[in-house]
Amino acid sequence: MKEKGFSKHRKQGETAEQHEERMRLEETLEDIKHKLIVISGKGGVGKSTVAVNLATGLARKGHTVGILDVDIHGPNIAKMLGLEGERTKPAQSNRVFPVSASDNLKVISIAFFLEKDSDAVIWRGPLKMKIIKQFLSDVEWGKLDYLVVDSPPGTGDEPLSVGQLIPNLDGAVIVTTPQEVAILDARKCVTFARQLGIPVTGIIENMSGLICPHCGREINVFKKGGAEKAARELDLPFLGSIPLEPLLVTSSDEGRPFIEAHEDTESARSINAIIEKIEKAIAEKEPRRQE
Numbered sequence: 001m002k003e004k005g006f007s008k009h010r011k012q013g014e015t016a017e018q019h020e021e022r023m024r025l026e027e028t029l030e031d032i033k034h035k036l037i038v039i040s041g042k043g044g045v046g047k048s049t050v051a052v053n054l055a056t057g058l059a060r061k062g063h064t065v066g067i068l069d070v071d072i073h074g075p076n077i078a079k080m081l082g083l084e085g086e087r088t089k090p091a092q093s094n095r096v097f098p099v100s101a102s103d104n105l106k107v108i109s110i111a112f113f114l115e116k117d118s119d120a121v122i123w124r125g126p127l128k129m130k131i132i133k134q135f136l137s138d139v140e141w142g143k144l145d146y147l148v149v150d151s152p153p154g155t156g157d158e159p160l161s162v163g164q165l166i167p168n169l170d171g172a173v174i175v176t177t178p179q180e181v182a183i184l185d186a187r188k189c190v191t192f193a194r195q196l197g198i199p200v201t202g203i204i205e206n207m208s209g210l211i212c213p214h215c216g217r218e219i220n221v222f223k224k225g226g227a228e229k230a231a232r233e234l235d236l237p238f239l240g241s242i243p244l245e246p247l248l249v250t251s252s253d254e255g256r257p258f259i260e261a262h263e264d265t266e267s268a269r270s271i272n273a274i275i276e277k278i279e280k281a282i283a284e285k286e287p288r289r290q291e
């Protein structure tokens with residue numbers, strides 16, 4: 001299928017090198033059926049946690065999945081998948097293979113290129129754009145059913161680069177916590193996606209209520225229902241909520257995706273229901289992609 005937004009011809013002012021780079025990017029993207037970006041207005045709302053569990057859940061359903069961590073300054077995906085200290089292996093033509101988290105889940109993150117896990121990357125926009133481009137075009141992703149992109153919080157250089165480099169993103173999944181300050185930032189994500197022409201797949205409310213382990217009653221630490229209300233107001237799909245779940249913290253610290261480590265919990269069922277909604281939303285878009 002021809003990628004939307006691409007032209008094989010050399011553009012005016014484009015050098016031979018730039019043209020070749022663009023062609024490599026297009027070839028990579030042609031082999032990836034669905035591309036999703038996970039975004040949030042704020043840090044710490046569980047965006048990376050959602051990205052890891054979404055990618056793992058899709059892979060467990062038999063899809064071939066790639067997870068691209070474009071959080072250049074605070075890459076967490078490798079740790080959350082137990083891949084700390086891993087390195088990419090060289091492939092042909094100066095390319096690299098992504099790191100495998102399982103048979104059908106591959107990962108790329110700046111974390112695999114740092115000398116030490118504690119190293120800090122101090123780069124400005126253009127350099128970040130360059131590395132994100134390389135993460136797409138110089139990585140042997142192979143054929144993928146889904147690429148899940150985890151971007152840093154906010155609407156800065158990284159999600160902007162992704163939006164520009166992948167002109168046919170299938171959707172943005174927005175993660176927020178229920179309280180008003182977080183919702184306000186989530187609305188900015190919607191504006192951002194709309195300005196870039198990225199369809200919003202829907203909004204997820206994370207850290208939505210906590211079941212007290214002592215009395216079994218629900219405590220609404222960050223309030224509840226704010227994301228669903230915002231989704232209604234913005235006329236966007238609400239994908240579901242994930243409770244505040246202590247096991248989510250321990251499993252991600254231990255490098256084991258929660259929905260794999262604790263599949264029999266209510267929280268894992270909530271996440272799986274969200275994954276099903278996302279799959280369905282993407283599948284419903286399919287006929288339009290073929291036009």
Ligand code: ADP
Binds near residue numbers: 252
């Ligand atoms: P972000 O990517 O938005 O900065 P993270 O996914 O890194 O956020 O999550 C921040 C912290 O919150 C992590 O320690 C993670 O384990 C924890 N966390 C995420 N979602 C939940 C949840 N539903 N319940 C409890 N802890 C969570």
